Amino acid sequence: MSAEKPHRSLADKINWLICHMWPADGAQQPSDAEVAAAVQGATNEVISRSTVWKLRTGRQPNPTLRTLNAFATFFKVPIGYFGDGEEAERIEGQLSLLALMRDGGIGNATLRALADLSPEGRQMITEIITSAARMEQQRSGRPPGGQDDR
Structure with missing residues (x-):
């Protein structure tokens, strides 16, 4: 069941960061101007509103390294997040976990409880989560893997 994940564009990655890693005390859905000003x-x-718009819409798929560094610094992610390959996938997985912990209310006590489970117990939890995710995807008509997270 290891279907290859579709390639995520730079626009997808920028939008995911804005949606999931925007500072908790900031605007719920910031405008391009708010993103530019914050970065x-x-x-x-110097990041303009139009640069943010171009990045978010995929009209600037190859920005300067300075621009990517500015986004990486603001969102506190490694620059490798914006690349392709195994490193980018690993970073995406870690960021997804952090976003889930922040937005889903998964705290340290829950993580400690999971860490204390036997391998069989962790496998059972994994199967429950996978089953629930599959059910949610079928109900909403979303493709597996949550690639439409925007």
Whole structure:
């Protein structure tokens, strides 16, 4: 059951960061101008509203390294997140876990309880989560893997 994940574009990755890693005290769905101002304010790198719009819509699929560094710095992610390959996939997995912990209310006590389970217990939890995710995907008509997370 190891179907290959579809390639995520730079626009997909930028939008995912804005949707899932935007500071909790910030706007719920920030505008391109708000994103530009926040990134520029945190990094002193000049980022325009139109640059953010182009990145979010895929009209600028090959930005400068300075722009990517500014986004990586603001969102506190490794620059490798924006690449392709195993490193990018590993980083995406870690970021998804962090977002789930933050947004889903999974705290340290829950993680400690999971860590204390036997391998069989962890496997049982994995099967329950996989089954629930499959059910949700069927109900909503989403493709497996949550690739439409925006």
